[in-house]
Amino acid sequence: MLNIQHFVYNYLIEVGASTALAKYVNMLALLIALFVVVFIIDFVIRKLLIGLFAQFASRSKTNFDDLLVANRVPRNIAHIIPLLIVLEFIGVVFTDFPGFENFMEHALKVFAIVLILWIVRSLLHAIKDYFKTLERFKDKPIDSYIQVFMIFAWIIGVFSAFAIITGIPFINFITGLGAASAVIILVFRDTILGFVASIQVSINDMVRIGDWITFEKYGADGDVIEINLATVKVQNFDKTITTIPTYALISDSFKNWRGMTNSDGRRIKRALYIKQQGVKYLTETDVEKLKNIELITTYLENRQADITAYNQTNAINKDLLLNGRNLTNLGVFRKYIDVYLKNHSAINKDMMIMARQLAPTTQGIPLEIYAFSSDKRWENYEYIMSDIFDHLIAALPYFDLEIFELPSGTSFKSILVNNSPS
Structure with missing residues (x-):
């Protein structure tokens, strides 16, 4: 040799x-x-x-x-x-x-x-x-765990390299870093927060890849495409990408639509604002006219019989319509909505179906529709909801009701023309 x-x-x-x-x-x-x-x-x-x-x-x-x-x-x-x-x-x-x-x-x-x-x-x-x-x-944040492990591996590797270069034993080198721990925590603050957040997100099953989330603070509204140690990437419905800090998922409030996706229907919750001055009691002539609407014919016949029997039994003076029990056009319309929704092919009949009246506002009386569409796909859901409200808005005049609408420039112009001296 x-x-x-x-x-x-x-x-x-x-x-x-x-x-x-x-x-x-x-x-x-x-x-x-x-x-x-x-x-x-x-x-x-x-x-x-x-x-x-x-x-x-x-x-x-x-x-x-x-x-x-x-x-x-x-x-x-x-x-x-x-x-x-x-x-x-x-x-x-x-x-x-x-x-x-x-x-x-x-x-x-x-x-x-x-x-x-x-x-x-x-x-x-x-x-x-x-x-x-x-x-x-x-749908699990595997990237986060890999990044955490690699960070620890790189830290150990860097410390080992310094120990070799300086000739200080590895254990002694690590113990000597106690004084620098505050600086290390400051430097790796986001990493530490992201690591903790990733664990909590995974354990509590808060977000998965593929979930639709809405995070108003960061302008995110779309599907989660990536979860890693520091950030969560959301592809919005306009195809833009929003990056959210991982720890924001546990420090701020956001909406996860997974429950809706996994359920049997997607909620429809929207109100019609009815003009209050159009609400009135129905006369017998009005009721007979509304019996031509097939969906509520049976209801009106039974309801009218019950009301007539009550008024006659209690000798109610019906010369004044206010006395005794009466039907109202708004109440009948509310019943019509209920029957219409229960007969609609796109509404899930096994979930809540309700037409309810909310407290009156300066814009009128809110008549809210609360139901669930069977089809949860966004495009089809919007079509179903629009179809329902198209029909109900068009049905309002049959009940002598109107949608509240703020006057426009055309409205004021018509008033001025009608009131102008000829």
């Missing part, structure tokens, strides 16, 4: 070269030879490992090995043996230069740490991709 490592040196001394020049040329020749050998070994091992993995992946039923190849796990592992060879023979190359030898050993150990981190990262990416192919993990 001694003759081999000094072969070039001995040859140059024999031909009359100086000792210093012979040492440098000898070191350079050995370094080139080592790198050539290591390059060849690395190439062979890399091709061999990748070939074996690819062959094994083509025969196996699981796709995990395919993902290992796709994420370059075999390629990164193949660098381990050449690195070990370099570490073993670096002392031979720099036998005449102890200072260089010490520096190169430290540099190679640091590179070994980086190589291990590369292998861990590629392996974790393969695991992440594999989990995303499993149905039960598709």
Whole structure:
């Protein structure tokens, strides 16, 4: 070995070269030879490992090995043996230069740490991709866990590299960082908050990939497409992307529409504002006229019979319509809405169906429709709701009712024209 490592040196001394020049040329020749050998070994091992993995992946039923190849796990592992060879023979190359030898050993150990981190990262990416192919993990924030693990791995790797460079034992180096913990917490504040938030979001099942969420504070209204350690990405319905800090999911209020998506219907909750001055008691003539509306014919006949019997039994003076019991056009219209919704093919009959009157406002009397459409798809839902209200708005005049509407410029113009002296 001694003759081999000094072969070039001995040859140059024999031909009359100086000792210093012979040492440098000898070191350079050995370094080139080592790198050539290591390059060849690395190439062979890399091709061999990748070939074996690819062959094994083509025969196996699981796709995990395919993902290992796709994420370059075999390629990164193949660098381990050449690195070990370099570490073993670096002392031979720099036998005449102890200072260089010490520096190169430290540099190679640091590179070994980086190589291990590369292998861990590629392996974790393969695991992440594999989990995303499993149905039960598709909507889980796997990216967050991978990022958390990699952050800890990089922290340990950086600390190990500093320990090697400074010559301080790793344990002593870690304990000496106690004074710097406040600075570390400050620097990694968002990361720590994101890590805690990711755990809480996952444990409490608050958000999944694919959920439709509405976050007014950040202007987000769309589907969650990515959840990682620091951010949650939401693709809005206009195809823009909104980025939300992960910890905002537990510190602020947002709406998750998953419950609606998983339910049997999508809620319709909208009101018609009826003019108060149009509300009136119905005379017998009015009731007979409304009996032509088939949906409420039976209801009016039964209701009118009950009211007439009550008024006659109690000797109510019906010369004044206010006395006794009476039907109102608004009440009959409310009943019509109820029957109409229960007969509508797009309304889920197993869920709440209600037409209710809310407290009067300066814009009229709110008559609210509360029901659930069977079809939850946005486009179809909007069509169903529009269809219902188109019909009800058009039906209002049959009950001598009107929608409240603020006067427009045309209204004022008509008043001025009608009141102007001819």
